Amino acid sequence: MSNETPLWEVFIRPRNGLSHKHCGSLHAADEVLALQAARDTYTRRGEGVSIWVVPSKAIFASDPDQAAENFEPGVDKVYRHPTFYDIPEEVGHM
Amino acid sequence: MSAPLFNALLELADDHLILGHRVSEWCGHAPLLEEDLAMPNMALDMIGAARSLYTYAGELEGEGRDEDQLAYLRYDRDYKNCLLVERPNEDFAHTMLKQLYFAAFMHPYWEAALHSSDETVRGIAGKSVKEVAYHIRHAGEWVVRLGDGTEESAQRMQAAVEALHPYVEEQFHMSSDAQAAADTDALPDREAMRTQWTNTVSNVFDQAKLTMPEVEYPQLGGRTGHHGEEMGHLLSDLQYMQRAYPNMSW
Numbered sequence: 001m002s003n004e005t006p007l008w009e010v011f012i013r014p015r016n017g018l019s020h021k022h023c024g025s026l027h028a029a030d031e032v033l034a035l036q037a038a039r040d041t042y043t044r045r046g047e048g049v050s051i052w053v054v055p056s057k058a059i060f061a062s063d064p065d066q067a068a069e070n071f072e073p074g075v076d077k078v079y080r081h082p083t084f085y086d087i088p089e090e091v092g093h094m
Numbered sequence: 095m096s097a098p099l100f101n102a103l104l105e106l107a108d109d110h111l112i113l114g115h116r117v118s119e120w121c122g123h124a125p126l127l128e129e130d131l132a133m134p135n136m137a138l139d140m141i142g143a144a145r146s147l148y149t150y151a152g153e154l155e156g157e158g159r160d161e162d163q164l165a166y167l168r169y170d171r172d173y174k175n176c177l178l179v180e181r182p183n184e185d186f187a188h189t190m191l192k193q194l195y196f197a198a199f200m201h202p203y204w205e206a207a208l209h210s211s212d213e214t215v216r217g218i219a220g221k222s223v224k225e226v227a228y229h230i231r232h233a234g235e236w237v238v239r240l241g242d243g244t245e246e247s248a249q250r251m252q253a254a255v256e257a258l259h260p261y262v263e264e265q266f267h268m269s270s271d272a273q274a275a276a277d278t279d280a281l282p283d284r285e286a287m288r289t290q291w292t293n294t295v296s297n298v299f300d301q302a303k304l305t306m307p308e309v310e311y312p313q314l315g316g317r318t319g320h321h322g323e324e325m326g327h328l329l330s331d332l333q334y335m336q337r338a339y340p341n342m343s344w
Binding site: 027 | 126127128129131132135228231232235239
């Protein structure tokens with residue numbers, strides 16, 4: 001079955017103004033059924049106002065074996081962190 | 095005065111309870127996990143509508159019968175559901191087609207019921223009309239994929255059409271109670287749903303490459319309690335708990 005039925009990643013926008021967040025994956029024959037399945041699987045309790053489904057095979061992911069070189073930058077480069085700025089109140093959350 | 099409306103509400107409630115039960119039979123047996131969630135979802139929509147309708151019918155009757163007594167403690171001849179909803183699930187083609195036929199009827203029905211003279215009916219309609227719109231989409235998409243799918247799925251889909259089409263006509267029939275409820279604008283006229291039903295189903299059939307059969311002798315009798323053999327088996331499942339443990343509650 002899983003050989004024939006493609007896997008889809010589901011992204012849900014919880015409220016207007018927020019961005020779509022990945023919330024899981026599911027099997028479906030095509031994008032229309034994937035959207036229906038996502039609705040039934042992930043939005044029954046009012047979790048969202050919009051759904052995206054993306055074929056899992058369209059996602060090119062980073063290699064866990066390269067985690068160190070990808071995600072562990074040197075801690076001595078403080079200038080990379082924007083902690084020297086005073087952010088005006090009006091900007092709100094950045 | 096309210097007796098015709100009581101009976102007409104029971105017809106509607108029984109349709110929803112029995113089809114809801116049929117769909118719930120797939121719970122744990124669906125061909126894929128996603129569908130195993132979707133089907134109980136739809137079943138719960140229908141059973142939810144049945145609960146509201148039974149509760150309101152019980153209030154109108156005024157003899158202290160609640161939703162459980164109306165749903166679980168009547169005999170088979172007292173159920174007024176149309177025959178379509180009690181038909182066995184068979185395969186996915188039958189199940190989804192049955193759902194499409196029922197939802198294609200209920201959607202315009204609930205839309206019309208939004209303008210009912212009865213406030214409770216308007217409330218139930220407001221909730222149900224959204225749910226049933228989704229049922230049309232869900233079942234419709236499956237009918238398209240099976241009808242326009244593989245050789246086997248197409249053949250099974252057309253077999254389901256031949257098997258279930260004789261039960262369509264009864265949906266539009268008006269019992270004297272339904273007519274009385276329509277005369278006071280409490281519930282819509284079933285006959286008036288024909289055009290929209292045909293539009294909805296034809297649209298799906300066109301995409302699914304299915305042909306709509308001509309039915310010379312429609313199957314009737316559900317509204318007067320003349321049910322098929324399968325109804326007894328369904329009820330023995332449905333009523334088991336309440337019969338075995340009278341007055342039990344969760």
